[in-house]
Amino acid sequence: MKKLALILGLVSVLFAMVGRSVWADDCSLSVEAGDTLAYNLTSMSAPASCESVTVTLTHTGKMAANVMGHNWVLAKDADVNGVAMDGLTAGAGAGYLKADDSRILAATGLIGGGETSSVTFSTAGMVGSAMTFFCTFPGHSYVMKGKFSID
Numbered sequence: 844m845k846k847l848a849l850i851l852g853l854v855s856v857l858f859a860m861v862g863r864s865v866w867a868d869d870c871s872l873s874v875e876a877g878d879t880l881a882y883n884l885t886s887m888s889a890p891a892s893c894e895s896v897t898v899t900l901t902h903t904g905k906m907a908a909n910v911m912g913h914n915w916v917l918a919k920d921a922d923v924n925g926v927a928m929d930g931l932t933a934g935a936g937a938g939y940l941k942a943d944d945s946r947i948l949a950a951t952g953l954i955g956g957g958e959t960s961s962v963t964f965s966t967a968g969m970v971g972s973a974m975t976f977f978c979t980f981p982g983h984s985y986v987m988k989g990k991f992s993i994d
């Protein structure tokens with residue numbers, strides 16, 4: 844029994860080490876969304892030691908981008924509604940994002956089921972800033988959003 848306890852102890856130490864090394868490389872974040880108006884995460888963050896962050900969005904559903912499209916757009920809390928409204932005006936052809944909108948801090952492409960899109964952005968000026976990630980597909984941003992921070 845003592846041996847078993849020792850082995851279990853070693854295994855848990857190994858798992859803790861693996862967990863830590865994954866944590867240390869947290870400048871790459873993954874998020875998923877399916878055929879519902881929800882991301883699998885309600886908050887995301889990266890350490891301030893990351894000069895840039897890469898976010899990869901995977902659409903795990905089956906519906907097409909013109910029916911249940913999703914993107915991952917980052918903006919300051921106060922800019923979310925404005926970015927979403929102007930995205931609506933910009934339309935499907937623009938991926939529901941206004942061109943050259945300086946309020947958009949980062950944005951992936953608009954994707955459908957089975958697709959993946961990534962964006963890499965600088966974290967300069969983001970430390971301590973209250974930011975929200977959201978989907979600009981019509982009607983989605985009201986519920987499809989979460990908190991984002993660099994800290």
Ligand code: ZN
Nearest residue numbers: 912913978983
């Ligand atoms: Zn969406």
